[in-house]
Amino acid sequence: MVNVITPYKIDIVQGNFVSREQADALKEGMSRLQVRDILGTPLLVSVFHTNRWDYVFTFKRQGVEPQSRRVTVFFEGDRLVKIEADALPSEAEFVASLDSGRKTGKIPVLEMSAESLKATAVAVQPELKPLPPLPASYPPLESGAN
Template sequence: MRPISRTVTLPVAALAALLAGCSSMPSLSDLASVTGDKVLGLVTPYRVEVVQGNVLTKELVSKVKPGMPRAQIRDLLGSPMLADAFHEDRWDYVFTIQRQGAPKQHRKVVALFEGDKLKTLEVPDDLPSENEFVAAINTFKPTGPAPKLSLTEAERKALPTPAKSAEPTQEPIGPVRTYPPLEPRT
């Protein structure tokens, strides 16, 4: 039997030690979960915003009444996220959103039908109004007072009146065309 040379044993031992060290090395997602959203406590990685489903608010859901046909429900709430062929009398409206700097939101509204008419609409208790929804996903927090969006009556009166045009209306430039009527004359 031939002895194993040192030139083979040393590289094999070094490779085995390196591979054993790799199995205990934490991944970037492990480091991010340990230190919050930052990797190695320094860098915040970009996270893709994921929005799925229909945004349903208290205002939209309040327009839906039992007895409405499916087409009208689809017009008001949009197409359901899940309309199962095995449960034809049930539509599921699922909404999820995950934005960086805002908590993840998940809501589910279920519409149950009898034939073509709405029987009930199962709405979660935490369904927000439109203003609450916008405030919940708004990660931009401005500093200072909110901008002024309209003028007061005194400010409107202080505006100069627009100058009236002294030019009379001009005749059309180019050839003037006439077209036959769209409907036949009787």
């Protein structure tokens, strides 16, 4: 009887997901800021290894082997010199791996027909009058009498 009922375990996603497309966008000589714009803020930045950023990603789901990936980028000064990475999935492959096997209904079409667009069209507002000019000077904030 104990084996029949199993508790629900939530999916646990930790760290920075880095796709193959993101890793391919990195080029030697890029600045730290450019690398951070592409990969995001690194999960691990060590005080002892200031020229190394680690991007670690783990994904645990009930009944599925845990996923773990690491991308490490190395700098000399402010410039990227080396990238070490595990085999990375593309964004499409990663999204497909997130499917938990749930049955879903028919996916609705997310487009409006021409008739629907006409029915929901907003009337064009008349041109607005310009605002009056700002005063050249303002009254004092405090009165002169104490």
